[in-house]
Amino acid sequence: MSFKKKQPDLVLFLTTFLLLSIGVIMVLSASSYHAMLYYDDPYYFLKRQIRWSGLGIIAMFFFMNLDYYKTKKLIITGFIINLVLLALVLVPGVGVEVKGSSRWLGVGSFVFAPSEIIKLAVVFFFARLMSINTEQIKNVKGFFSYLLILAVVAGLLLKQPDLGTTIAVAGTAFCMFIAAGARISHLTGLAITGLAGIAGLIYQEPYRLKRIIGYLKPFETASNEGYQTVQSLYALGSGWLFGIGLGNSRQKFLYLPERHTDFIFAIIGEELGFIGIVLVISLFFLFIWRGYRIALYAPDRFGSLLAVGLTSIIAVQSVINMGVVTGALPVTGITLPFVSYGGSSLTISLIGVGILLNISRYAQK
């Protein structure tokens, strides 16, 4: 199979680039104070973010030029290897444990998180399966086999524990189920049991329950469970229309936790105001629009589902992250794609964009 190559989607490319640039600037602004305090270097996080962005852009260009349909043979093997790595992380002494989660694998300075790669792996794997057998997802048995795979992945992720990635993967998979033509009744049932499952997971872990209390009553629990939400709202609320100016954030002075990662959107709202918020949300809107557009005009079912999955990863993560920052959702630990500081997550997102751009080169009008 071979398609005629065209120009990649320029809008998607520029949108990504803009988000990345905003991210680099905001990571500097949000992190410089504590970077100075703890690492004696205000540019500590900036330097790393630029390095990872550079690496990510190289990876993006590489995947932009690697024909997506040529990857088909590697998908199943790749997915299984990824699952093994995910399981390996949990083996004591092999996985690197940080902040109570064993999430990383590696030696010395080379450390990576298999949970980041699994997002891509699941998308590829499901797109492949759904394009091999188009009808399978429509019957109960087929639908359940997809859910079983998803459950294995989710189980391994939750064992770390990594609720954020689990939700991102599940949300992405759900979008793919919709696109692939799963029955409405199956999807509704899944949505209900999924929510019930999340509720169950919350009750299982005391720290998750606290997060819910913090979410429901942030101001009453401002000194403990609600602290993050309250500090985030303080930052946003201080921004008004134009913000208090780039670099002028007050909440970054250790008040807002995860200020350069999970809560960077709050710093944007504080420094750049509603204008900045609308700009960032508009960029994500553009990204999602172009992403799903690529899916619509993809030359084949595999490419289309791949595009849906890759776009959905960004859509799900950005919506949830911004929902958490604005206090509309409980704290989950999901970063804002392209903007938040974070090495492997950034690289994986950019690889996703690379693949999306590659699919866009085969768009059929």
Add this chain to the structure above:
Amino acid sequence: MVSITMKKRISFIFMISALLLSLLVVRTAWIQFVMGKELQAKAIDSRLRNIDVKAKRGIIYDRNGSPLAISVSADSVYAVPSQVRRSNQLEEIAEALAEVLELNKEDVIEKLNKRIAFEWIKRRIPDEKIKQLKELDLPGINFVEENQRYYPKGKLAAHILGFAGIDNQGLNGVELTFDKELRGASGKIMIEYDAGGREIPNAMHQYIPPIDGNSIYLTIDETIQYVVEREIDQMMKIKQAKKAAVLVMDVKTGDILGMASRPVFDPNNYAEYDQGTWRNFALTDAYEPGSTFKPVVAAGAMEENIVKATDRFYDPGYIKVGKETIKCWSRTPHGSQSFIEGVQNSCNPVFVTVGLRMGKDNFYKYLNGFGFGAKTGIDLPGEATGILVPRSRTKDIDLATMSIGQANAVTPIQLVRAVAAIANDGWLMKPQLVKEIRDFEGKLVRELEPEPIRQVISQQTSKELRDILESVVTEGTGRNAYLEGYKVAGKTGTAQKILPGGGYSSSEYIASFVGFAPADEPRIAVLVVVDAPQGVYYGGQVAAPVFKNVILDSLRYLEVPPELKNGVIIEEKKITVPDIKTKNIAQATKELKALGFKVQVEGQGEAIITQLPPAGTEISKGSNVVLYTQDSESNQIVVPDLTGRTIKEASKILSDIGLGMAPQGSGLAALQEPYPGTKVDEGTVIKIQFLSPNVESHEETIGP
């Protein structure tokens, strides 16, 4: 190719995503525009730490604006324990602090290990120690300027002023009763901190300035107070009495011009004195006034026309009341005498007769009318009400003893006020201690007007009694209070002290003298009470000389023109008193006589310490100018060199050798006046200018 169904499904996902993004825009708009102001205020509030800025305590002045209680600044040291711990040098820091501040190292370590944001290490430290500490630059150790109460005149008016504690809270005297006025309102410095308690770059600073306390202007006149203190000290030195009180009251307004009690304390180091010395005998203790109470009895009897000045009485040396016999104090009976003579002789049978004639109702009418048995309402803490024999239980014998000033106990303030009322055409005034209250800029806040309470006796009775009481001094028992040039009215008193178990002591007496002057146009009333003097104990011997000196110096100071014996007022031409303090006696006397003054020299020394009236005062030709000298070998004090000392050290040195201090500025002593080596009188106030060393390096540090 992608199927139509799939295209629809993908569009649906996109639509949902777009919807969620729009909801996020709405949600953010709500947070930023609707909740924004409130959230921002809360955010700022959570980041700001308040530091109290103490208001400067108001100054207490005498009636002419001379400061009696001021606030001087001194630095205190505090620690931010978390910062100290973070430096990982806790041991070294504790050691340095302990060494410089002379503290126990273990105690310092304990303080530095506390889990609190702020801990005092030591408060109000000499500047040189602060300098040492600042040079060490210890992490987490900060400085804050605090105000300290300072009483520049030392013990002068100690009982009136009272004292304020370490946190500038009024604890006694006017410092306590007017604490609300003096205290002011604390201000705030609000600084933005990071969540770890570090001040952040370009931090927001908000400053709510403190409102300094109001100043109190007392009715006390520093000069009269000084005279009172001087006389009471002189008397105490000779008589070694247990307690004593001297009060000077303006009869027209009720203003207390001077008031001193003994024993006394230094409000600068009040804690080092026995708490008993804090008691202001002039109003906290009641005593049996004895004969000094007789003017009150006379006033009532004359007002009720029970007795006239010319009524005749016969004194056989005693009087029988029922089964009891009351003796007259005199061994030789006074025999036949008029009421005037009875008062002059302080004859007990005369007053017992008059008292019994008055009867219970009339007697209590005037007892209560003159304000006995009730607080006078003076603005000082701890005033006693005194003890009266309950009216219902009063029998003739009680009436008889009450008539000669026994059985009832009164406070000195009650008695001086009653006598002042006799002098003031019968008008009883509320004793005033505070004249006005001004804010820190000097703007008048409140003026305390004289408060007449009631007219107890008529103007006529007042006049008659004034004449009688004047004759007590000119011809009667009060001769020791006689003053050339001024008409003085007064009454002696010598009462046996009541023993704790009841009955009268045979060895301890209370000597007193009460009176006013000038007798025909009274200005001031003075009471001298001496509890348990050693040796001679008669009021005429112990209290009258004090009374006389206080009256004389006060009247001169108040520029009351003296009269000749024949009553002609001395020629009105005024001459300005020159400054002769630096000259020797011979020279000064010559100079003053040349100007037409009379010269009176007090003391045996050669050098003149001070003069009364002070230089620049305009007084009539022929008036006395008193020159105070002191023997160079006895009480002369050589002013020490205080250069380089701190306020506290200088104050200590000076008070130890018996001198006062008037400090200006803060830091180390730079200039002083009089110069070192000058010989001065005990109690002289040395003016010292303090300067802060290297002002530019003085770091502005703020603490809670």
